Amino acid sequence: MNFNHSEDRQMLTDTLGRYLQQRYPIEERHKISGSEDGWSSTHWEALAELGIVGALFDEGAGGFGGTGFDIAAIFEPNGRALVVEPFLGTLMAGRALAQAGGQEALLEKMILGTTLVAFAHEEPDSRYDLAGITTSAARADDGWTLTGAKAVVAQIEPADHVLVSARVTGSPGDETGIGLFLVERTADRLNVRGYPLIDGGRGGEIGLQETPAQLITADAYSLVEEAIAAGIVALSWEAVGIMDVLKAATLEYLRTRKQFGVPIGKFQALQHRMATIALxxxxxxxxxxxAADALDGDRQKRERAVSAAKYTIGRVGTLVAEEAIQMHGGIGMTWELPLAHYAKRLTMIGHQLGDEDHHLDRFVMLGQAA
Structure with a gap:
């Protein structure tokens, strides 16, 4: 089978790649990542103008893409450049809003890059369980209020809105009764504690105490599951882009670093290790x-495919990061060498939206339930 991008997708990837190569070198990335904002609104708006954000969504949501392979076409070059702009949160929040319906005006602003919506689902004690939501929603005179906490929400500080999951009815751990609510970033009794993330950019913890919110849908579990599946596809392709960079950088080092008068790449043991990495x-x-192919298929096939991909990305990502650093030696751990930052991001991807153990267990469970 031919898994090459279509002509339109390849043009999109090439456009994004050229932009990042010319305007987003590693020095620029470090500057943005270490800033107080942790992202660049200038780059975000420029990328939106190029249509990069719009490619994450289908025509019904105001975009022109939205398939698993459209996501791949964007996140693989993002991985190669270690982009810290809010692509992942925008993808997940936008897909959930699009599936819920009635949010066309907000989606249009997101696609134009003028409005930022953060996605807040995971909680301090949920341990990757999509149904492990204890944040509660209660009716108020003029709508709804939310009480609870959300953990490690990327780009929460500059967000204009936050899409929050909360339990409307049912017992904790039950898939029923999980709703989605839109909260204004400046809402009363919304507490945010921001901090820098270890792999670049910024995130934060959210505290809600009878915080005013707008109900998007009271039956949101399937929407959240689908949005997170899209997020896993995105992370998988970001990781693939990073792995390719690490492999190329390590090969170049093996060709140029000499020991006993010859390049260390001549040593058979290192050649075998590089062959394993490539495979x-x-x-x-x-x-x-x-996973990209299964994203728009039936639920069972999609969820098994994304869990299989996330498990594989976690396992292989750890191997590639460790091997790249070990074959570079001590220099592989230094801030000045880009490789160290790629390895750090690759390692952290393994823990986002579920780690290896979680997705291996989930893959088995889904197979038994089939």
């Missing part, structure tokens, strides 16, 4: 292709 990266790429 494992292709395994990860295949899993990412499978």
């Amino acid at each position: 494992e990266i292709e395994q990860a790429r295949s899993a990412a292709i499978n």
Whole structure:
């Protein structure tokens, strides 16, 4: 089968790649990542103007893409450049809003890059369980209020709105009764504690105490599950982009670093290790292709495919990051070498939206339920 991008997708990838190569070098990324904002609104608006954000959404949501392979076409070059702008949160929040319906005006602003919506689902004690939501929603005279906490919400500080999941009815751990609510970033009794993330950019914790909110849908579990599946596809392709960079950087180092008068790449033991890395990266790429292809299929196939991809990305990502650093030696751990930052981001991707253990268990459980 031919898994190359279509002509339109390849043009999109090439456009994004050229932009990042010319305007988003590693020095610019470090500057943005270490800033008080943790992202660049200037770059975000420029990328939106190029249509990059719009490619994350289908025509019904005001975009022109939205498939798993459209997501892949954007996140793979993002991985190569270690982009810290809010693509992942925008993708998940936007897909959930689009599935819920009635939010066309807000989606249009998101696609134009003029409005930022953060996605807040995970909680301090949820441990990747999509139904482990204890944040509660209660009716108020003029709408709804939310009480609870959300953990590690990316780009929460500059967000204009926050899309928050909360339990409307049912017992904790039950898939029923989870709703989605839109909260203004400046809403009363919304407490945000921001901090820098270890792999770049900024995130934060959210505290809600009878915080005013707008109900988007009272039956949101399937929407959240689908949005997170899209997020896993995105992370998988971001990781593939990072792995390719690490492999290329390590090969170049093996060609140029000499020991005993010859390049260390001549040593058979290191050649075998690089061959293993290359094979494992292709395994990860295949899993990412499978997840992208299954994203718009039936729920069972989609969820097994994304869990398989996330498990594979986590396992292979750890191997590639460790091997790249070990074969570079001590220099591989230094701030000045870009490789260290790629390895750090790749390692953290393994823990976003569920780690290896979680998704292996989930893959098995979904298979038994089939």
